[in-house]
Amino acid sequence: MDLVAEGNRLRATGASVVSLAIGQPSDPAPQVVRDAAARALQDGRIGYTDALGMRALRESIAQHYSDHYGVAVPTERIAITTGSSAGFNLAFLAMFDPGDRVAITAPGYPAYRNILRALGLEVVEIPLGSDPHLTADHLRAVHRGQPLNGLLFASPANPTGAVTPPDAMASLLTAAAELGVAVISDEIYHGLCYTGGDATALQFDPNVTVINSFSKYYCMTGWRIGWMVLPDYLVRPVERIAQSLYISAPELSQIAALAALSAQAFLEPIKQRYAANRAFLLERLPQLGFSMAAPPDGAFYAYCDVTRHTNDSMAFARAMLAEAHVAATPGLDFDLAEGHRTMRFSYAGSMDDMVEATTRIERWLQHRAG
Numbered sequence: 001m002d003l004v005a006e007g008n009r010l011r012a013t014g015a016s017v018v019s020l021a022i023g024q025p026s027d028p029a030p031q032v033v034r035d036a037a038a039r040a041l042q043d044g045r046i047g048y049t050d051a052l053g054m055r056a057l058r059e060s061i062a063q064h065y066s067d068h069y070g071v072a073v074p075t076e077r078i079a080i081t082t083g084s085s086a087g088f089n090l091a092f093l094a095m096f097d098p099g100d101r102v103a104i105t106a107p108g109y110p111a112y113r114n115i116l117r118a119l120g121l122e123v124v125e126i127p128l129g130s131d132p133h134l135t136a137d138h139l140r141a142v143h144r145g146q147p148l149n150g151l152l153f154a155s156p157a158n159p160t161g162a163v164t165p166p167d168a169m170a171s172l173l174t175a176a177a178e179l180g181v182a183v184i185s186d187e188i189y190h191g192l193c194y195t196g197g198d199a200t201a202l203q204f205d206p207n208v209t210v211i212n213s214f215s216k217y218y219c220m221t222g223w224r225i226g227w228m229v230l231p232d233y234l235v236r237p238v239e240r241i242a243q244s245l246y247i248s249a250p251e252l253s254q255i256a257a258l259a260a261l262s263a264q265a266f267l268e269p270i271k272q273r274y275a276a277n278r279a280f281l282l283e284r285l286p287q288l289g290f291s292m293a294a295p296p297d298g299a300f301y302a303y304c305d306v307t308r309h310t311n312d313s314m315a316f317a318r319a320m321l322a323e324a325h326v327a328a329t330p331g332l333d334f335d336l337a338e339g340h341r342t343m344r345f346s347y348a349g350s351m352d353d354m355v356e357a358t359t360r361i362e363r364w365l366q367h368r369a370g
């Protein structure tokens with residue numbers, strides 16, 4: 001965030017900054033989504049909805065599980081939330097007690113760690129090392145040391161873009177069930193896998209809590225709208241906590257989200273642009289000395305090992321921004337122990353951005369070397 005702010009300061013002075021640091025789509029929500037919201041505004045009253053969300057939206061999400069994954073999910077088990085961020089808070093509050101031990105991966109999305117700590121839960125970071133994703137072996141080894149209460153993992157993951165293959169996910173979930181570890185699966189980057197289809201944790205275990213969002217594939221970050229699929233026993237607790245925390249997700253965003261679920265014709269071309277950007281960076285970044293630290297199979301991130309250039313990715317990112325006017329995210333945000341060796345490049349922008357950023361980086365590296 002400091003680098004984003006610094007990039008904005010530079011822009012305000014008239015500099016042209018190319019940002020590969022952003023963790024959000026560069027496109028607006030599809031036109032049909034904005035039209036649905038505009039109609040709702042014209043119609044007038046926007047009010048509270050049920051704490052679990054509008055029935056029509058919950059039904060459409062249940063239908064989405066059947067259409068997209070072939071999994072039957074009753075509407076009653078779906079809760080609409082103010083983005084997946086609210087979903088984490090609700091899940092942690094409903095599933096765990098203060099002092100419980102919840103495992104996440106390192107590297108991983110930093111808010112997991114921050115929210116868990118803020119709620120008095122013990123964060124157990126499982127270092128992935130050179131493994132692209134979490135495995136049943138990782139889980140068993142950590143649990144053997146000191147038992148865990150919970151596990152949160154994401155596929156596709158942020159910052160690596162790594163996708164957990166279905167068989168590995170099945171083994172992980174079987175191990176978690178055997179060990180009595182409650183699982184949360186963050187599926188916010190579903191829809192954005194470039195090497196195969198999406199696998200939801202629900203295909204392997206109906207008792208997993210799934211968290212998803214309209215932010216990424218649907219290009220709706222600012223609408224703050226997401227959902228959870230809950231095991232039966234968590235529906236009522238989540239409903240009650242949501243009632244007290246924020247009453248309901250914004251009705252306007254729920255109406256818009258309903259339109260988003262049938263906006264594939266607008267969203268697939270955006271995904272195809274990400275795919276082209278990804279192919280370009282997969283070739284170009286290694287040429288510049290940034291090797292892939294994990295296979296970037298999903299989301300819109302390439303997570304790179306930058307040790308050919310530096311052992312201090314934060315200072316390197318600051319210098320790259322100040323001197324080449326290209327922003328990327330230092331790995332320390334995602335991995336406190338090893339992130340000084342890595343950087344995350346987002347390819348959610350345009351192909352022109354990818355070309356311009358890599359051209360500038362190349363020139364800058366030559367200049368530094370010379």
Ligand SMILES: Cc1ncc(COP(=O)(O)O)c(C=O)c1O
Nearest residue numbers: 023083084085109158188213215
């Ligand atoms: C892995 C992951 N989960 C959750 C979120 C939060 O998304 P939102 O609250 O917009 O749904 C993000 C945002 O970058 C993310 O990368």
